[in-house]
């Protein structure tokens with residue numbers, strides 16, 4: 436049953452800036468995918484990490500491989516993307532930046548171009564159907580695939596940035612942080628930056644990425660995903676922290692994901708408090724709402740209860756996220772307006 440507190444967090448208008456499409460597939464959609472492909476013998480326990488369960492980060496990446504087997508046709512992508520957009524809208528998200536890695540699948544005829552076109556089609560269909568959410572798309576580079584694929588992906592993103600009526604706004608760098616070194620990807624990221632794609636880079640998700648993070652900050656990125664090990668208390672450095680603060684690069688923070696993936700030992704030890712206390716721009720996000728069995732409203736509630744945030748502080752946090760989005764100025768103004776209209780109803784109940 437939904438309590439009054441649950442209702443507050445669901446009604447709170449929210450901005451989601453860090454959501455990997457295939458990590459966001461809900462239980463219900465997963466059931467449909469599994470039923471479509473019974474020969475794969477995939478069970479739901481292989482695609483989601485439930486409450487109280489933990490996995491290593493490596494095991495999390497195995498989960499994505501399983502999901503990718505289930506989502507390998509245009510039809511699957513359209514269904515998954517539409518469902519994910521509707522679910523975020525039902526959770527009170529008013530602006531969503533989805534990200535996904537274009538894949539080609541020889542056996543189904545899927546190409547990377549078709550992949551992106553299908554996600555964009557899902558965004559357009561949701562808009563036409565009147566789903567109350569503004570959606571933009573970031574094309575993702577999986578670091579595992581190396582520098583050549585990264586460069587190809589940047590070119591694909593450039594093409595779509597020019598031809599998608601503003602739906603493609605940037606580039607994400609993600610994938611298993613244990614694999615590869617960012618220095619090899621720098622030329623591709625630099626090219627993306629030069630072509631005005633906004634950059635959201637996963638950085639310092641594990642302790643060994645200090646040097647890579649220093650390098651990425653020379654670009655610099657427009658937003659940082661996770662940044663778990665940037666600060667000196669966990670093996671980062673003052674120099675990294677100072678640069679991030681001077682450049683004022685917002686952090687996308689995903690509490691449940693980090694605790695379930697065991698890069699953070701417990702909620703109260705989450706680096707949200709380090710950055711928030713210093714007044715640094717922080718955005719609460721879900722990462723992979725399907726895999727980690729969460730929702731954005733739940734993440735806000737978790738942050739508020741763990742770190743003692745007042746409803747007013749929660750409101751400010753959600754409203755400030757508008758500024759850190761890659762939406763054009765006119766959309767940001769519309770969203771600000773929405774927040775003003777909704778404020779009395781949500782804050783004064």
Ligand SMILES: CNc1ncnc2c1ncn2[C@@H]1O[C@H](COP(=O)(O)O)[C@@H](O)[C@H]1O
Pocket residue numbers: 455456457458495499500534535536575577609610611612637640692696722723
């Ligand atoms: C848990 N923390 C994480 N760290 C890094 N990359 C992650 C991630 N969670 C998800 N991804 C990235 O997103 C892909 C799945 O969605 P898409 O197929 O692109 O839609 C994963 O394969 C990985 O590359």
